[in-house]
Amino acid sequence: MKHLLALCILTLSVLSCNSTKHVPHKKVSTSQNKKHANNRATLAGNIVNDAKSYIGVKYKWGGTTRTGMDCSGLIHQAFKANNISLPRVSRDMAKQGFRIPTKQVTQGDLLFFKVAKKSNTVNHVGLVVKNHANIITFIHATSSKGVISSTLNQSYWKSAFYEARRVL
Numbered sequence: 001m002k003h004l005l006a007l008c009i010l011t012l013s014v015l016s017c018n019s020t021k022h023v024p025h026k027k028v029s030t031s032q033n034k035k036h037a038n039n040r041a042t043l044a045g046n047i048v049n050d051a052k053s054y055i056g057v058k059y060k061w062g063g064t065t066r067t068g069m070d071c072s073g074l075i076h077q078a079f080k081a082n083n084i085s086l087p088r089v090s091r092d093m094a095k096q097g098f099r100i101p102t103k104q105v106t107q108g109d110l111l112f113f114k115v116a117k118k119s120n121t122v123n124h125v126g127l128v129v130k131n132h133a134n135i136i137t138f139i140h141a142t143s144s145k146g147v148i149s150s151t152l153n154q155s156y157w158k159s160a161f162y163e164a165r166r167v168l
Helices: 002-015 030-052 071-080 155-160
Strands: 098-100 110-113 124-132 135-142 146-151 161-166
Touching: 030 071, 030 124, 030 135, 071 124, 071 135, 155 161
Parallel strands: none
Antiparallel strands: 098 161, 110 124, 110 161, 124 135, 135 146
16 A cells, blocks of 8 residues: 555656646747847858958868868858858758758858759858849859959859748
């Protein structure tokens, strides 16, 4: 009988740990949303400025330094300099964050491309510098010109464009 009573008490104490009370989510104030947006904008600006410091660096496959840079190396290094870890390869970067429509891209977002005609995988990445009047300017490293700035409305980049993603 003692064992049965002890078992009942133990069962009741374990069952009483589960709460069925609904706790509403804490509402985020408008000022908190603005603060987050300001922090994101500041961080995005810092990342873009870091990437811009590589303009003119020649292209080097697998490169991550000022002596040579490839597209994903550029993005990886710019984010790393701002304490944000991203995968090193563009196809893996394309799995981070969330997809956004091009109309919504802002500074700091990533643009992904499929530039190899026979490949159906992401193999190029650029960092959005600005989106003004639906002209998206991005920085990236090309094999022919090294680290440069381009626009998404250029026919080559427009035809190779795959998706935009927000990681910040």
